[in-house]
Amino acid sequence: MLRGSCDEVVEGQPVHLEQGDVLLLDVGCKHSVGYLGTNDLLINILFQDKEINLDLLSDLRSSKSVLYDFLINRKIGDDSKLQYLVFGHESQSEVQETLDRIIEEYFLERDFSDTIIVSYLSILIAQLVRNYKIDTQISMSKSQEIAVQLLKEINTNYKDVTLEKLAAKYDYNRNYLSNLFKREVGDTFSNVLTKQRLMKANILITSTNLPVSKIIKEVGIKNRTFFYKKYISLYKVAPSSSRKETLR
Incomplete structure (x- = not known):
């Protein structure tokens, strides 16, 4: 969400995005975008590499901690597949900076922009994995x-x-x-x-x-x-x- 805010419905669930939030959708995930005002700007980035998916993100992040593995599996449930993740704008300045660079390279169309964008996308994935946080305040027995x-x-x-x-x-x-x-x-x-x-x-x-x-x-x-x-x-x-x- 580059500017303003918006409401989406993702896999039947309402998702509200504020400026700086990042919504990552897996391949085939059903979603719709609500009304955008004149001051709202939502940027879509499409990954062509089919190997970049949310299972990969989960594997990368949980590869460091059995605790994270347990919590994220509780969150998505044993019988469901993780299809989207929301990255809040708080404490994600490096993610925002990388997104800004990607958008800048795309619209300015300078020499070697395509190559630079591919490199930035790899960096973006790593930063998203590093910054994703599981809500440990969810209700537990x-x-x-x-x-x-x-x-x-x-x-x-x-x-x-x-x-x-x-x-x-x-x-x-x-x-x-x-x-x-x-x-x-x-x-x-x-x-x-x-x-x-x-x-x-x-x-x-x-x-x-x-x-x-x-x-x-x-x-x-x-x-x-x-x-x-x-x-x-x-x-x-x-x-x-x-x-x-x-x-x-």
């Missing part, structure tokens, strides 16, 4: 709140956290916490903790030159064979291949 708290612990203290420590910290029976966690999250505490450690390992592998042996210890995994088996299962490639991909 008591057991969901406990599960989220445990996920926060995993997200923050993944290196040395254990279910036994958390049971003692929050004064719950270990087996009770284990069953509650699996029921609400859909997986065991151990599996989720391992996934978080692998996510952190992947970040270190693709963004640093640290030896894999040191990274394994850094994320709290003691067994090298176990790490390689689980890493390949999650990312479908060996750690060395992940590192090579980022150097291309």
Whole structure:
């Protein structure tokens, strides 16, 4: 929304946009735009690359946190597909700056504008992923709140956290916490903790030159064979291949 405001209906849901807000729609998403006043200006940007979709955005963002993964899956529901996201204008100055550059290049039609716009679109996607925030104030049951708290612990203290420590910290029976966690999250505490450690390992592998042996210890995994088996299962490639991909 470049200027003013507007109301849309997206997949049957009313969506209000204020100046600076960004509405991202997936392919095939049904939407309609309401009345625009003389001072309202709405810009549409069409992505030609079919691989850029909301599943990709979710995968990119949740690749850093099992907590985000859980919250966004709660938001969209188990039986629905995420078809649109609204990015509020608050604290998104970098997104606005990139959008301004894209619009400027498009309308001024200067030399190499097409090439520059393609590069800006890649930057825009990364910035949207970085700035998207899940509403953690959504209504939750008591057991969901406990599960989220445990996920926060995993997200923050993944290196040395254990279910036994958390049971003692929050004064719950270990087996009770284990069953509650699996029921609400859909997986065991151990599996989720391992996934978080692998996510952190992947970040270190693709963004640093640290030896894999040191990274394994850094994320709290003691067994090298176990790490390689689980890493390949999650990312479908060996750690060395992940590192090579980022150097291309």
